[in-house]
Amino acid sequence: MTADLNTWQGVRGEVLRRLNSRVWEPGDLLPTEAALAAEFGCARTTVNRALRDLASSGLLDRRRKAGTRVALNPTRHPVLRIPVIRQEIEGRGHAYGYALRSRRMAVPPADMRARLDVEPGVPLLHLTALHHADGKPYMYEDRWINTALLPAALSVDFDVLGANEWLVANVPFSGGDFRFMATGASRAEAEMLACAPGEALFVIDRTTHGDHGPATTARLTFAPGYRMSAQI
Amino acid sequence: MTADLNTWQGVRGEVLRRLNSRVWEPGDLLPTEAALAAEFGCARTTVNRALRDLASSGLLDRRRKAGTRVALNPTRHPVLRIPVIRQEIEGRGHAYGYALRSRRMAVPPADMRARLDVEPGVPLLHLTALHHADGKPYMYEDRWINTALLPAALSVDFDVLGANEWLVANVPFSGGDFRFMATGASRAEAEMLACAPGEALFVIDRTTHGDHGPATTARLTFAPGYRMSAQI
DNA sequence: CAGTGGTCTAGACCACAAG
DNA sequence: TTGTGGTCTAGACCACTGG
Structure with a gap:
């Protein structure tokens, strides 16, 4: 039983089946949308959405x-769901804690500087903070904020509110990039994260980009045992 | 100058602007698609696609x-691009190498067993292999394949072809999940990865799911220095 | 039950890029 | 130049679910 070819999911399923069964092989040219629509007996719009x-x-x-x-190049595109740190912790049933460790303007x-695309010698707002779960260190945050793009950050009381939360709520969003890696704990990190x-x-x-360029960049270092998940 | 509200990108931009400027705050109910379409002077379809x-x-x-x-819960959904390992290495201008280390049926x-959702005591195909970049160890692969779902795997010559590549080309795809973490190298891993x-x-x-359940699961351990990137 | 998003259709015009 | 995907429209029916 084949799926309903009058729905875009059904068309996607049929195309997927032909891909998996090698009716169409890598590099092959598929029929045009109009041709497929005619074959499937549906509107081109439906084929368009499926493809x-x-x-x-x-x-x-x-x-x-x-x-x-x-x-x-069959690449898979899993989607990460990256929650605000507090919700991640509370979502696991733990108590969230936050402690600002330092806050100052610095070069x-x-x-x-390269990540934020600013001139040499320009001081930026530098924050470091520790996030806890049930009182235990969970993540160390080392963040730089481009105050030229986010002057409002200068008047925020980050002692109480995590920079994370303020930023997701207040930075006009336009994009960002992430890099994930594994590192050995430095002595300072080991002390902070109790490892x-x-x-x-x-x-x-x-690094998060605002409408006018990179607005903030952060290095988040997690305590041992942390796992990040994604799904297709 | 506001964007063209007769395009779905334009409508998305306008909605995004209202979200950023707090015209609509978290938790607020937006107007219906029909209402927005009327306001913007476009078809409901266009609003639908933007939203x-x-x-x-x-x-x-x-x-x-x-x-x-x-x-x-303002979560961001970055999209990972996970290439086939060979393309990842060759894309960086390095020579790709592959060496199968073991291949056997095992319980x-x-x-x-839990990840693949099989009964206790059932033997599965177990592969281990090492991937090289310019002759240096790059990644160690430890993979289990559910041969009940993928009997064809039994007759593949994995000495030559990476399981990765065979699978992406031959497993009818229906989904998968990923977990990312940092671990300290065991003695065996250290030896294999030269660290x-x-x-x-x-x-x-x-873990990759086929049409009838989890088909294969793999642990990929990368040599020191590896970084994975994602973008929004 | 009824309101809202989900989707389909048929036709149309447009933008882009291959040749 | 011309074929192909990208998108818009206006109208319609349906599916889900809140009240």
Whole structure:
């Protein structure tokens, strides 16, 4: 029993079936939307949505005039769900705690300056904080904020409110990039996160772009045992 | 100058602007699609696509009858691009190498058995392999394949072809989940990956589901220095 | 039950890029 | 130049679910 070819999910299923069964092989050119619509007996719009969805999953390559091809590089595109840290902790049933450790204007090191795309020698707002779960260290946050783009950050009381939360609520969002890695705990990190020096820690480097450029960059270092998940 | 409100990107931009400027605050109910379409002077379809896109980004919650609300939990949904390992290495200009280390039927440990949802005591195909970049160890792969769902795997010559590549090309795809973490290198891992025992390693646990259930699960352990990136 | 989003249709015009 | 995907429209029916 084949799916209903009058629904876009049904069309996607049928196309997927042909991809999996090698009716269409990697690199092959698919029929045009109009042709498929005729074959399936549905509107071109329906075929369009199905193929667009498959393309967004990385299974197809679509280009105007060139047509639709089976992707040669089958990459998967899992979607991460990255919650605000407090919700992540509370969602697991733990009590959330937050402690600002330092807050000052400072000239950023070269790598941070590059990420935020600012001139050398310009001081930025530098915050460090520790997040707790049930009183135990959970994550260490080292953040730089471009106060030229976010002057409002200067008047926020980060002693009470996590920079994370303030930012997600107040930074006009336009994009961001993430890097994930593993590092051995430095002595300072080991002390803050209550672990042994050299122990493997999960790290997220995250830069968030506002409407006028990179607004803030943060390094989040998690206590041992942290796991991040994603799904397709 | 506001964007063209007759395009779905334009409508998305305008809605985004109202979200950022707190015209609509978290938890607020937005006007219906029909109302917005009337206000913007476009078709409801156009509004629908814009709101659907924002909902898929996690900024809105949509439910039939209940309407569209500004998400209370502002989570971001970055999209990972996970390439086939060979393409990842070759894409960086390095020579790719692959060496199968073991291949045998074996009864999986409890955690793997749980991930693949099979009965206790059932033997599965177990593969271990090492992937190289320019002759240096890059990633260690420890994979279990449910041969009940993928009998074809038994006749594949994994000495030559990476299981990764065979699977992405041959497993009817229906979904998967990923977990990312940092671990200290065991003595065996350290030897294989040419690093010091205890050194921090990036690990991906990945389970891929076929049409009839979990088909394969793999633990990918990367040599020190590996970074994974994602973007919004 | 009834309101809201989910989706389909048929037709149309447009933007882009291959040749 | 011309074919292909990208998108808009107006109208319609349906599915889900809150009240």
